[in-house]
Amino acid sequence: MNRRTLVIASASAAIAVFAGGAALYSGTKPVTIAAAPPPATGNETLVRMHSPVMGPVSAPVTIVEFFDPSCEACRAFYPLVKQLMAQTGPDVRLVLRYTAFHERSDDAVRILEVARRQNRFQPVLEALLEQQPVWADHGRPDIERAWQIAGTAGLDVAQGKRDAAAPAVDNVLAQDTADVQANNVTQTPTFFVNGKPLTDFSPQGLSDLVKTEIDATKGRS
Numbered sequence: 001m002n003r004r005t006l007v008i009a010s011a012s013a014a015i016a017v018f019a020g021g022a023a024l025y026s027g028t029k030p031v032t033i034a035a036a037p038p039p040a041t042g043n044e045t046l047v048r049m050h051s052p053v054m055g056p057v058s059a060p061v062t063i064v065e066f067f068d069p070s071c072e073a074c075r076a077f078y079p080l081v082k083q084l085m086a087q088t089g090p091d092v093r094l095v096l097r098y099t100a101f102h103e104r105s106d107d108a109v110r111i112l113e114v115a116r117r118q119n120r121f122q123p124v125l126e127a128l129l130e131q132q133p134v135w136a137d138h139g140r141p142d143i144e145r146a147w148q149i150a151g152t153a154g155l156d157v158a159q160g161k162r163d164a165a166a167p168a169v170d171n172v173l174a175q176d177t178a179d180v181q182a183n184n185v186t187q188t189p190t191f192f193v194n195g196k197p198l199t200d201f202s203p204q205g206l207s208d209l210v211k212t213e214i215d216a217t218k219g220r221s
Helices: 004-015 018-025 072-091 105-117 121-130 143-152 157-164 167-182 203-220
Strands: 061-067 092-098 190-193
Touching: 061 072, 061 203, 072 092, 072 121, 072 203, 092 105, 092 167, 105 121, 105 143, 105 157, 105 167, 121 143, 143 157, 190 203
Parallel strands: 061 092
Antiparallel strands: 061 190
């Protein structure tokens, strides 16, 4: 996550939005079980059936974010992406892909994956991001504390810990790791919009690329 300085400088105000930011998606639940149709790009490595989805499943524009729950830049971008989606309504969906680059991020990803299976993905994700400084010390990550935080967001922790070691969760992590490599993702967050990589890495760059794709899909309709 070598982009940290740029992103945090661009999005420093966004961190303060966390307390009220959840309201931007109030009433919008992540799609956690149903298959997520891939964007029409021919690149099946960007979206998998297990990928957590926020926003309308059939939205014409798909933002794919390769993210690490321990990543400070991912934390900074999250409320900005939520705001962008609130502004674009039914036109945009967000697909999250697990990218475990930091120490023990694979364990944090397992928490998120079992939260997805319990239909608690979004509240657990937001709790872990909001309290990331508490549990995600890169030298000494406290995964037990992360489980506790997930519990406060409604996760059945006892069931989650049993499920986290299941082969099905291993398979999800292995698939996402393979897709990270297939798409040459080396930093988090990394964004694709309808299969196009975000090259102007900034909140404005993401907003501009999303708008371009919305306009293009409406031009084809």
